[in-house]
Amino acid sequence: MFSKKTLIVIKRELRDKLFSKTFILMTVLIPVFLFGVLGIQTFLMSFESDSGSQLAIISENIDLTEKLQSAFNEAPIVKSGSYKVTFETQTKARFDAYLDESKKSILDGKLTGIVFIPQKAEQDKKVEYYSKNPNNNTLFNKTRNIINQALIDLYFTGRNLSAEDITFARESVDFSSYRVSSDEKIEEEGFGNQVLAFLFTFLLYFSLIFLGTMMMRAVVEEKNNRIVELLLSSISSKELMTGKILGNGITGLIQMAIWLLPVIVLISSSIFVLPAEFILKINLVHIVYFLFNFFIGLITFLGLFATVGAIFDNDQDAQSGVWPIMILIMIPFFISIAMLSNSENPIATVASMVPFASIIVMPARMTIIEVPLWQFALAVVVNVGTLLLIFPAAGKIYRVGILMTGKKPKWSEIIKWLKYKY
Amino acid sequence: MNALEVKNLCKSFGIVKAVDDVSFGVPEGSIFGLIGRNGAGKTTTIRMMMNIYLPDAGEVFLRGEKVxxxxxxxxxxxxxxxxxxxxxxxxxxxxxxxxxxxxxxKEVERKAVEYLEKFELADRKLSKIEDLSKGNQQKVQFIATILHDPEFVILDEPFSGLDPINTNLLKEIILDLKRQGRVIIFSTHLMDFAERLCDHITMIDQGKVLLSGSLKELKSKYGQKHVSLNFSGDISFLKNHPIIENIEDFGSTLGIKVKDPSQTQQLLKLLVDHNVLVNKFDANEISLHEIFIHVTGKESENVF
Incomplete structure (x- = not known):
């Protein structure tokens, strides 16, 4: 299987791929693209849509309106000018008419929304929000506490309490917001790893599909061009397939290592100091695992793509016949992305140890949670086992397919190929 | 002494028996032709000889040892x-x-450049293959076939798709290799080429060997009582004539078989007496094409 001739094939593949324009371009463009995506996302998030919001706050109680007004005027969102708030006192009956009048300005976008605080809210704190876009969480989060403050103030004013008591009551509101900010801190701590998990998932997904398709094309070309017959007069199909897969695998590994270089530098040296919320909680062992996992996965998928390439003798047929393998890459990709918002997702836990899926899911999983050692070990065993299991079959289909031309074979025929004596 | 010995090769694809118990020997220093129509099983046989396909049964021996x-x-x-x-x-x-x-x-590189010069491609050695004309690509293929100085050269339908210049070039290469004592095996459905180039042939049809041997022996065996005729005029009088066994029309020539070898002179006289203009009269001569039709009883795909 592995011989001097395999090495010659590996050498040619490396020379052919490593110095090809496509390879160099992709190696440079993918990081640019990724940073571009991250940059645009950050930019969009900083440019939050709520700045310039026009809010009308209507309450039924003039005292409450006053308290709301003073609370809002103190609030940073109003001070910074990103929110413009008007206050009015109206009864429920009048409010309905007011709402009718305001409909046009809401639809025009002149008015972002109307918050109506009915009398009852003074007991149950239930307020109403009317807007073209009623599920505006950003706005709710920013105004919730301010309205709460005003309601608390009002609630205790009539109760003959000292200012101290009221301050005390308001403290409790601050206490609850402190808990929220403690949550935020946890989230910020994980932010760097979230980005990394996304990065890992995306790079794996992209690399497997990109290199796999390239491999498939190369095999189709060799078959279509009949170079393969000339090659087989010098080497065995096993040597050829092994050489091609290892050559392309090494190419992919080098590319991945180049892409991960910034991450490796960041975690292994103290030259660059990241802001606390971006600290990456992985170490070099993770990177080594990632590259090992990637290489095993790449070899597996290159074998599958090469097999599909050998079945068909033109690119179109191969493209339409490759879907079963694409699914093996895409489903784990979606599982992995879904896991980013719910790291304890049981599907992801299982997927990280299932053949094929493990290759994409496990690296992302290990960056966001502590994966027990036995799960790593199981994933490695599963992935290497899958590789060893599918290769004999893939090699057989490759060997038969590569010399079959003409009619597009049916799936049932391909199964029969496995029984051929070749 | 046979350089290569093919023994009882069999190969099936599903229900199709592509090669069925094929045996033949390739003598040292010969040009050996594997002859048959398209789909006769020539390429499959060659692929098995090269170990590209594994045979279902049978073996190939190189100077007495299994390959x-x-x-x-x-x-x-x-x-x-x-x-x-x-x-x-x-x-x-x-x-x-x-x-x-x-x-x-270095040695191979020097030789490669030498060949490129010989085939007038020296200035293209750094060009990409796709930038070469089809004819020049074929020349590169010829060089790739012989650059490593092989003892055996196997050519599968070598003349298909070649222009006249490359056809001649390849013929020269083949004869040159023969002078160097190499064994050349080629498969073809073109009887004319085989007849002009080969010393030994094996004819196969539908996966089975029809005949095998040196071209000379085969010709003398099948050429007896046989006259190859090129003429103009009316020869209908020969029909049912007592000395004629049968007449076969091969288009450009007529193959006439007489009942007794001594009757060929009589046939010539008959033709002259009936004012038939004789352009060519070849007694005891038979073309490979005629042998093929004789043994298969079918018309070959005559490209010329």
Missing amino acids: TAAFKDKVGYLPEERGLYKKMKVLDTLLYFAELKGKSG
Whole structure:
């Protein structure tokens, strides 16, 4: 299987791929693209849509309106000018008419929304929000506490309490917001790893599909061009397939290592100091695992793509016949992305140890949670086992397919190929 | 002494028996022709000889020993459908294929350049294959076949798709290799070429060997009582004539079989007496094409 001739094939593949324009371009463009995506996302998030919001706050109680007004005027969102708030006192009956009048300005976008605080809210704190876009969480989060403050103030004013008591009551509101900010801190701590998990998932997904398709094309070309017959007069199909897969695998590994270089530098040296919320909680062992996992996965998928390439003798047929393998890459990709918002997702836990899926899911999983050692070990065993299991079959289909031309074979025929004596 | 011995090769694809118990010997220093129509099983046989296919049954012997993977290094192979890496440079292509045959280093490079000069491609050695004309690509393929100095050269339908210039070039290469004592095996459905180039032939049809042997022996065996005639005029009087056994029309020539070898002179006289203009009268001569039709009882695909 592995011989001097395999090495010659590996050498040619490396020379052919490593110095090809496509390879160099992709190696440079993918990081640019990724940073571009991250940059645009950050930019969009900083440019939050709520700045310039026009809010009308209507309450039924003039005292409450006053308290709301003073609370809002103190609030940073109003001070910074990103929110413009008007206050009015109206009864429920009048409010309905007011709402009718305001409909046009809401639809025009002149008015972002109307918050109506009915009398009852003074007991149950239930307020109403009317807007073209009623599920505006950003706005709710920013105004919730301010309205709460005003309601608390009002609630205790009539109760003959000292200012101290009221301050005390308001403290409790601050206490609850402190808990929220403690949550935020946890989230910020994980932010760097979230980005990394996304990065890992995306790079794996992209690399497997990109290199796999390239491999498939190369095999189709060799078959279509009949170079393969000339090659087989010098080497065995096993040597050829092994050489091609290892050559392309090494190419992919080098590319991945180049892409991960910034991450490796960041975690292994103290030259660059990241802001606390971006600290990456992985170490070099993770990177080594990632590259090992990637290489095993790449070899597996290159074998599958090469097999599909050998079945068909033109690119179109191969493209339409490759879907079963694409699914093996895409489903784990979606599982992995879904896991980013719910790291304890049981599907992801299982997927990280299932053949094929493990290759994409496990690296992302290990960056966001502590994966027990036995799960790593199981994933490695599963992935290497899958590789060893599918290769004999893939090699057989490759060997038969590569010399079959003409009619597009049916799936049932391909199964029969496995029984051929070749 | 046979350099290569093919014994009882069989190969089926599903229910199709592509090669059915094929045996023949290839003598040292000969040009050996594997002859048959398209789909007769020639390429499958050659692929099994090269170990590209594993035979269902049968063996191939190289000078008395079973062939091994090392045999591949001793063979230069030119497949029927020829392709090269389009994006690879000419010299790189040649060196790659030579290296796969176990030859690398300065010596091979020097030889590659020598061949390129001989075939007037020296200035294209750094061009990509795709930038070469089809004819020049074929020349590169010829060089790739012989650059590693093989003992055996196997050519599968070598003349298909060649222009006249490359056809002649390839013929020269073949004769040159023969002078160097190499064994040349080629398959073809073109009887004319086989007849002009081969010393030995094996004829196969529907996966089975029809006949096998030296061309001379075969011709004298099948040529007896046979006259190859080229004429103009009316020969209908020969029908049912007592000395004639049968007449076969091969288009350009007529194959006439007389009942007794002594009757050929009588036939010539008959023709002259009936004012038939005789352009060619070849007694005891038979073309490979005629032998083929004789043994198969079918018309071959005559391309010319």
